[in-house]
């Protein structure tokens with residue numbers, strides 16, 4: 001389903017007046033604080049977040065799965081769904097594929113389809129956390145860390161194959177997330193497992209094209225419950241350094257133990273020029289994969305505060321970050337959920353962009369703890385939604401994407417086109 005520009009234009013007309021009033025008010029407020037709304041808008045309009053191909057169907061990879069109907073049954077339909085999100089928001093201009101769940105059959109045609117929706121291919125993701133049909137060796141006891149040479153080689157070869165698919169699609173990076181670890185004390189020699197993982201990653205790294213990046217994701221536990229080989233940012237950082245300058249750490253918000261100070265991790269990695277990208281989601285307990293900003297919006301804002309600072313103060317030349325959503329649900333329409341996540345990311349970014357950084361630094365210099373907190377909360381408590389709407393208006397997106405999604409009856413249309421009992425590939 002394609003949303004036409006006239007449809008968006010027509011929809012926006014209804015809300016244009018009330019939007020103009022609220023935006024004018026916010027603009028004045030910000031200008032009084034010495035903030036140029038045009039600068040903030042330009043940066044907001046630049047921010048593109050990749051949509052993962054596995055987030056377009058109902059989630060529930062762990063327990064039951066309840067279909068929403070009209071789910072994309074193949075890669076073309078997934079691209080179509082991301083194209084829809086991008087048309088409504090002009091902020092989801094990339095898709096991140098998971099191999100082997102989304103192997104393109106005809107790369108040229110797949111690329112052409114994506115281009116027709118103004119989409120590019122973001123990082124490709126490998127999968128060595130489950131066995132595929134007919135696989136000669138099993139990943140039951142690990143992949144890149146496995147004690148057996150054949151298993152390791154199989155996993156290495158898979159990653160090289162994923163790079164090849166990505167190359168054909170015009171992708172520029174690969175994300176490696178490993179489930180490798182142990183569930184019982186004594187099961188694994190920690191040092192050997194880490195050494196083998198490092199060697200395997202180095203073998204993959206050798207196959208990275210010159211202009212590519214490799215992102216190494218970490219996670220403290222699950223599916224293994226005693227140890228995970230790449231358990232934290234420090235281990236990922238160590239491995240990225242052992243691989244070389246094209247390898248980076250990837251931070252997934254849900255991959256931390258409760259109360260971890262993620263914003264501080266961001267600061268450290270950017271200082272070292274080794275932050276590669278983000279997987280956005282939210283969580284209450286663990287890797288809950290909930291909608292971005294649904295549980296801890298203040299934490300998200302504090303993370304963006306460090307990201308903006310890191311981008312503006314970048315002595316180690318940390319490259320541009322890869323932004324991606326990594327969440328998947330049973331309860332909500334996945335497309336509506338992604339619209340909410342996109343909005344939450346931009347809200348936190350906009351709030352971080354309006355922090356009075358000079359005043360914040362001055363407060364820190366004078367150990368004025370009260371004012372330092374005030375500076376942050378002043379920005380966090382500003383309703384920046386008119387800024388987001390203005391950015392959308394200027395880029396040809398819908399003033400209220402979720403409202404338009406509902407008015408157009410998108411899900412009903414998708415169910416008519418694709419059927420009520422469809423299952424998104426890979427889930």
Ligand SMILES: [Mn+2]
Nearest residue numbers: 217252279326
């Ligand atoms: Mn992730």
